[in-house]
Amino acid sequence: MTTILPSATLSPVTPAFVAALRRSFAGELFEPGDDGYEQARLIWNGAITRRPGLIARCSGTADVLATVRAAREHGILTAIRGGGHNVAGNALCEGGVVLDLSALRGVRVDPVARLARVQAGVLIGALDRETQAFGLACPAGIVTETGVAGLTLGGGIGWLMRKWGLTCDNLRSADVVTADGQAVTASRADHDELFWALRGGGGNFGVVTSFEFDAHPLGPQVLAGLVLYPAERAEQVLRAYRDHLTDAPDELCTGLSLRIAPVAPYLPASVHGRPVVGVPVLYAGPPAAGERVVAPMRALAGPPLVDLVGPTTFAVHQSLFDRSVPAGLGYHWKSHYLPPLTDAAIATLVEWAWRLPCASCYTILFHLGGAVARPDPADAAFEDRTAEHALNVNAVWQPGEDPDPHIEWARELWSAMAPHATGGVYVNFLGSEGEERVRAAYGPGKLARLAAVKARYDPTNFFRVNQNIAPGAP
Template identity: 45%
Template sequence: MSASVTAVPSGTVGFSDEQLAELGMSFRGPIYAPGDPGYDECRSVENLAIDRHPGLIIRCSGEADVIDGVALARDHGLLLAVRGGGHHVAGHGTVDGGLVLDMRDMNGVWVDPVNKTVRVQGGATWGQVDREAQVFGLAVPGGVVSTTGVGGLTLGGGIGWLHRKWGLSCDNLISAQVVLATGELVNANADEHPDLFWAIRGGGGNFGVVVDFTFHAREVGPEVALAAVFHEASAGAELMPLWRDLALRAGDDVTTRALYWSMPPAPDLPPPVQGKDVFIVAAMYAGDKQDGQGIIDEFRSLGDPLFDMSEHVPSYRAFQAGFDPLVTNLYSYWKSTYLDELTDDAIAFIHERAMSRPDPSVLIHVPIMGGATAAVPADATAFGDRSAPFMLSFDGGTYDREKYDKVRRWVRESIDAAGRIEGAGGAYLNFSGDEPGEERVIRQQFGANLERLKAVKTQYDPGNLFRINNNITPN
């Protein structure tokens, strides 16, 4: 880049009108500086609690914009954030004063139905992938909601509705194109840059900007056997042990989760659940609908529900999007841990916390793990240990900014107390708000893989240009 950039302390930047004009001529996509029309819209991310003001946003239109943006940050010592879907709860897609590479317009999805692969640009969301792939009865194992970005979820692992059958999102990655800190565009796969390929499967955005992913696609849907059943929240103490036992014997074709939440008092919701505190049993069979209907009906028959929405969700794509309202337009703060066992004591603790939620939009989320996810050795990808059969996530959220601090404190208290459960430990870094001392959590997550990750980081990003993330520092 030839533009002269005036650096100010701590990696932030200031631009004159002349410099901005020169930069604007250099990129195919638009650029936004503070005060520009569209700047506030571009700087926002999914979590409303993240209110950062970048010095410059480059709305990248292709690999060339990403390459030049990386060079701009590197050559002028700028803090650099990379925005894909903008969904990470810690706000890793934005940064105060620095440079944001916004890839949301790089959202192409190309399906090869013959070879059952899907190629995805780095700014796409899982909803966009589902839209294209489901036409062919295919899906890539993604997340729990459709608004999540493909890039962040995959680089951090990728727990969703298909992980017991086909593993994490990163387990289904065939190849990636990565822009390195040097500006070089490389292919990372089993044969080319294999250490980098290992590292980006769970190690986050520490090693470069992934502009293109190629995945295995799996035969799923469009119609699937699924359960979406709503009970009184007070019934959770009795129902969660039954759900746990059923989940453990249901087989790897079934991914299921139990959730505590509060339904909004919206008139378009079924009257039995409007404004109710609920315990939700959700499950999906990742195979032929007729083959899976029997086991799914067992989940539907637990207890005496307020409402069974299962028949009202017509497809895999609809199910994937059905939980979007749980995480949208909220001031959010999340923390998670893994559980070696979901004991009756752990269930009693979870229920007690559910009954003390400080806001209706606070979600407690307990997915079963295992299956194909646990079949992958801990050192096969950067993700780390996969042996825990359950995860516990406290997904704090509120529509009221004034309540955010209270929600955040409650999440911190909950995760600290959960750490005293026997067999609890580690964290799913895609479900983790930033906090001082995260090095400890990162070490717990990656375990023995951390030293290898540091070596890969040292090789590909020795200056730690890519550090607005769950950061792995170079040696």
Template identity: 55%
Template structure:
């Protein structure tokens, strides 16, 4: 993009246009994953739908490589590109709650912290991320699971409609009644078909207080812990969501000083029903002899949503590999324990999210999101601050390869790095991938929106 193109973009554009050399440039191009260092030619910070329409028009007219940024939290850094144009939606922060209808309409620059702040004023919520700093846009377009998902489904399952700017510069509303094919595709198919400028969600009466927290145990208890959690979740009510994280113990006041910096298992749990009814359900996950800490209590939902933010802030270097697991048997657990013992960085963490419940009750073909029947999702989060990445990438790859025999055959698209077309195909399976390709042919035949986990057009 040359200077004349940037000047042309500014005409009729209300937001800020940032180019190399501007004081804000380095801050504006930075994303959550510090391993991503890309230099776009121009960043168009949109204030509303009119700005998005203008930016798409310019991208199409000049044939620009185009990235779309929401919260900037994507592990592959797909909210920024080298050269070309970044359409930055982060200034679009509006949220409007309709408490009578239990719905909320939100713009694509909203984070889950922003969203929950508004909906919890009415004791309402919808399934969001496990941390509040993630943006709603990319999260929802890829599926989106969190603490409320076994009770109420994925974020995309609670999407009622979306306003979408398509590659030909039109604004359409996608819902079950309008453009239902597009509505199907954006619920799991990512940003392949356009730019969503408004999301309307179904809300649920979660209340302002939830029973939640974590139990911490020494890492050597890992096989015992994972087996017990697996068995408990097999018969537990849908209101219970559990995520086990294997990481280094933080220097937190609720943990004994002697375990700070040592490997631990954190069994995080959230009960989405009335707190008094959850006490007995959570009890088997809290009665561990020798537990290092138990932080489970009734607390504000918005506080729980922020609990993991500090340990997963921006700037660190990250390399992830993820896989849905069909089984979590003794051999799989032993494999996990073996690789955890050889972890390459004290900042890394391994997460096992236990799915099922409302997630699995949605029809397999009802949305583009796939692998609903998988009971568990493994995410290998390799994370470091300095030094060469080779050791960490190699450890991550060995771990992932060793877990493939237990895979359901696919990957969660929101946890997918820059892993190539074959892995994108695994995220959807052949039948859905072909259906998504046909949708791409209709809405973006020129592949304008290709800086993503791309589903290319057929020609």
């Protein structure tokens, strides 16, 4: 029988644990000093440098079961890695074991039922490739290297959310290894409270090894692209943008990016290094029908510097921001939910957005509403469906650079925007910010319900390397 140890006793990896796991593990195991260890411990955020005592790269669910059971028996601190793209770096733990799901990359699409079965190591670029082969898409993120698992468990903001909801809203079922080493399937019909918690509650409740999603007809051809305006017209652009959103159809998926134009092959050299307001646009419907709807975004407060909106493929548009977030740089995020933009909020954004410590930092707003706002708020753990925007302030620095000026800029902009925010925050945009910010992500009612689910499925808080929800203690 597996010994259940309280979370306070969880410890670093021991030789006895490694020996026990080797007897029942079919995947790859990496200890410090092994060939491949240094590469295996790399994650997207280069600012995170934790050194696990063991990385257990699972080959299937049997390896996940073996790792959870052995870690429980030996009292080993455990982290879960899917895509490794989380800004807080919760895919790694210092000295403990990383339950690495990155090799589980199977995707199976049922084009008749319009369903996609997705393993926990799949990145959204691979999901798009498989679904688009059948003219389908699953609402999932904005960067192709993002892991489907972490994205879904935190909610799932993405290009298609206004049309078909968050990634978690499209989840049909999930295969889960629980803290007591059992394999269950959570859905509306079975383990329904666990299923509720998985849709927004993060990695607190078990190791999800595969997901089943609804897929929707889209593409491959879509009307999409990017419009750039000069920063000196930022206030006029943001006000016009706000006004056009009041009656925007669900198919119009947009955002705002306040930044220095990168040196990118898709941009003319005349704008490289120039402060700009970027308006990424996607029409989630037939391209011809989108021309009239998208037109106002192409003429906000005068002619744009660059207009790259046109027929393209959904997969190409999904990679639009990839060059801005390469793996290995240092990242620090600060985030708010915002109501509809007021003139005062716009003025504050414009005042702070270009006080940048370097050209790699930027601020982005994701337009919510539409199908994000429509479900019953109590239907899933995700919170807050009333917000109009998710603001994400991105401090970015090169390896070897002093991170402090970059982090300070992000914190100052975030603090300046606090009076204009709802008080809530998207949990996937949180860094290591403490219990108060976790509370802000869920609110007292949902946090109490999540704590009750945690008490049922993980009463000793075994899964605690995450935006943690303590069992039974809202």
